[in-house]
Amino acid sequence: MTDVTVVVGAGAIGQAIARRVSSGRHVVLADLKRDNAEQAARVLELAGFTTTATTVDVSDRDSVRALIRTVTGLGDVKLLVQAAGVSPSQAPVATILKVDLYGTAMLLEEFGEVIASGGSAIVISSQSGHRLPALTPGQDRQLATAPAEELLDLPFVREIDDTLLAYQISKRCNSLRVRGQAPRWGRRGARVNAISPGIVITPLAWDELNGERAAFYRDMLARSPAGRAGTPDEIAALAALIAGPEGGYITGSDFLIDGGATANFFHGPDAQGT
Template identity: 50%
Template sequence: MADVVVVIGAGGIGLAIAKRQGFGKTVLLADFNETVLEAAAQSMKDASYTVETQIVDVASRDSVRALADKAASLGPVMQVVNTAGLSPNMAPPQKVLEVDLYGSAVVFEEFERVIAAGGAGLIISSMAGHMMRQLPEDQEHALAFAPADELLDLPFLKDVPNSLVGYMVAKRANHLRVQAAAMTWGAKGARVNSISPGIIVTPLAQHELNSEIGDGYRAMIAASPSKRMAPPEEIAVAAAYLLGTDAGFVTGSDLLIDGGVIAAMRAGKLPVPA
C-alpha cells in the first residue's frame, strides 16, 4: 500500500501542499465545503494523482475521527496537514475558536492515534499568533495541555471581545499545542510542527483585502521588508521541508513565513493589535 498524505482544507495552501507532497502517494483530501473539495480533487486527478476525498468538520470530533479512521484504512499515514481555519472577518468569536482552536486540537489528538512511525504532522497557523503579547503562564499552559474537549470551557475564553482577539488567541494556541503534541507524537516516532504564514495570495486573502480590514492588510504589505504577498507554493516549499526527512530534528516548532510583517511590528513600523 502506498503511503498516505492527509490534507485538511482544500483551498489555496492546502491544494498547493497536496500537489507537492502527493506524488506516488495516496492523498486523502478533506474539506467542509463539498464544492471546493471536489474541484480541488478533480484538478489533482486530472494530473494523475491518486486522490480520495471526505467531507470533514474539524469542529466535530466524530467527523475528525472518521477522517483519521479512513486515512488509516488506506495505508500507512505518513503526513497529516491541517490548513482548515476561519479568519476573523468570516465568523463571530465563538465560531473562530471552535474551528481554529478546538478543531486544531482535535486533529492533533485524533491523528496521533493513526500516525505511522517516521510520520509528520503540520498545522498551518498564522502570523497572528506572533502579534499578541504573551499570555499569563497559567493560560498558556491550559491552551497547550488541556484536553481538546475542555478548551472552549476555559474561563478566560468566555470574554473574548471580538473575532480578531479570538483568532490571535487560537493561533497562539496552535503554537503551544504543537509543542505539547511533539511529546506525545514523539512517543510514536512522529514529529509535529506549524507554519505561520503572512498574507498569502488565496481567495481568503482577497476576501480580506476587499473587506473593511483591507486597508490594514495593505499597510502590512507596505511596511514589510518584502513589500509583497506570497503565493501558496512558497508555503508548500516550507511544508515539504518540515514534513520530510531533512527536518528529522525539527519538532514542536513554528516557522514564521510572513515577509517580515512581525519584524515591522517589532520595529515600530506597524501598530501591534491590542
C-alpha cells in the same frame, strides 16, 4: 501499504503542500464543503496524483473520527496537513474558537492515535498568533496542553468578544499546540510542527484584503520588508523541508513566514508592538 497524505481544508495552501510532497502517495482531500474537496481532487488527479475527496467538520469529533476511518482504510497516514480554518471576517467569535482553536487541538489528538512511524503533521497557523498581547506562562501552558474538550471553557477564552482576538488566541494555540503534542507524537516515531504564514494570496486572503480591515492589511503589506504578499507555493516549499527527511530533527516548532511583517510590527519605524 500505501502511504497517505491527508489534507484537511482543501484550499490553495493545502493543495500546494500536497502537490509538493505527495508523489507516489494517495492524497485524501477533506473539506467541510464537498464541492471544495472534489474540485481540489480533480486538480490533483489531472496532475497525476491518486486522490479521494471527502467531507469533514473539524469542530466535530465524530466527523474527524469518521475521516480517520476512511484514511486508515486506504493506507498508512504519513502526513497530516491541517489547513482548515475561518478568518475574523468570515465568522463570529464562537465559530472561530470552535473551528480554529478547538478543532485543531482535537484533530491533533485524534490523528496522534493513528499517525504512522516516520510521519508528521503540518498545522497552518498564522502570523496573528505572534501579535497577540502577552499571555501568562500559565495561559500559554493551558493552550499547549489542556485537553481539547477543556479549551473553550478556559476563563480567558470564554471572555473573548472580538473576532480578531478570537482568531489571534486560536492561532496562538495552534503554534503552542504542536509543542504540547510533540512528546506524544514522538512516542509513535512521528513529528508535529506549525507554519505561521502572513498574508498569502488565497481566496481567504482576498476576503481580508477586500473586507472591513482591508486598509490595515494592505498597509501591512506595503510596510513589510518583503513589500508583497506570499504565495501558496512558498508555504509549500517550507512545509516540504519541515516534513521531509531533511527536517527529521524538527518537531514541536512553529515557523513564522510573513515577509517580515511581524518584525516590522514590533521593530519598524512606526512600531505598534510592545
